[in-house]
Amino acid sequence: MAMNKTLVSTIVCFTIVLLMAVFQFALDDAVPIAIPESLQGHALYVCPAESETWDALAAGFGHFYRYLLMGFFFSLIVLLFVWGWYLYQNLLQDKFKRDDFKNPWGFTKLLFWATVIMIIVLHTPNSYRHFKIRDTAGEWVACESTSEGAKVVPINLIETK
Numbered sequence: 001m002a003m004n005k006t007l008v009s010t011i012v013c014f015t016i017v018l019l020m021a022v023f024q025f026a027l028d029d030a031v032p033i034a035i036p037e038s039l040q041g042h043a044l045y046v047c048p049a050e051s052e053t054w055d056a057l058a059a060g061f062g063h064f065y066r067y068l069l070m071g072f073f074f075s076l077i078v079l080l081f082v083w084g085w086y087l088y089q090n091l092l093q094d095k096f097k098r099d100d101f102k103n104p105w106g107f108t109k110l111l112f113w114a115t116v117i118m119i120i121v122l123h124t125p126n127s128y129r130h131f132k133i134r135d136t137a138g139e140w141v142a143c144e145s146t147s148e149g150a151k152v153v154p155i156n157l158i159e160t161k
Contacts, residue, residue, distance in 0.1 A: 026146070035152055043152045046133065047143035054124035061122055068118060075111050082107065132159045 019025075035043050061068070086100045129142040134157045143150050 028146075042155050044155055044158060045143050045145050045147070045150045046131075046140045046153050047147050047149045047151070049126050049130060049139035049141045054121075054126065057121050058124045058127070061118070065122060068122075072111075072115060072118075075107075079104065079107055079111060133157050134159055 082104045086104055090096050090100065126141050131140055131142070133140055133153055136157075140153075
């Protein structure tokens with residue numbers, strides 16, 4: 001049996017990205033910021049935190065976090081009961097009917113991906129690399145030396161949340 005074309009494409013794309021990262025191949029000509037010899041190993045590259053779209057989405061959905069969490073646990077409990085019921089029915093009949101598990105498996109996949117998407121939306125990418133710089137206004141995120149607006153900051157000035 002041949003592999004699914006989507007799976008093969010995904011594997012090829014993943015391999016290309018991995019090789020580009022390992023061999024530090026870049027598609028742009030950005031010049032990295034040079035760190036003075038005295039700060040090497042004691043500095044961090046920072047950029048202003050400017051993610052209006054993600055931050056607005058997270059703030060909008062943040063008001064409903066409690067209700068989304070209740071909905072998740074309600075769905076999870078119903079899903080466990082559905083799985084349990086079909087497993088019990090198969091046990092009583094002493095044979096496995098694959099078709100009985102089509103809907104529970106579909107509901108499991110739907111709940112899993114809905115959970116992943118909501119976690120991504122509620123916890124923006126910046127929330128995991130966000131910090132403040134002592135005696136400096138604004139919000140900052142860790143970034144690469146070639147990122148637009150990158151600055152070098154000594155580690156002792158960084159305050160995590």
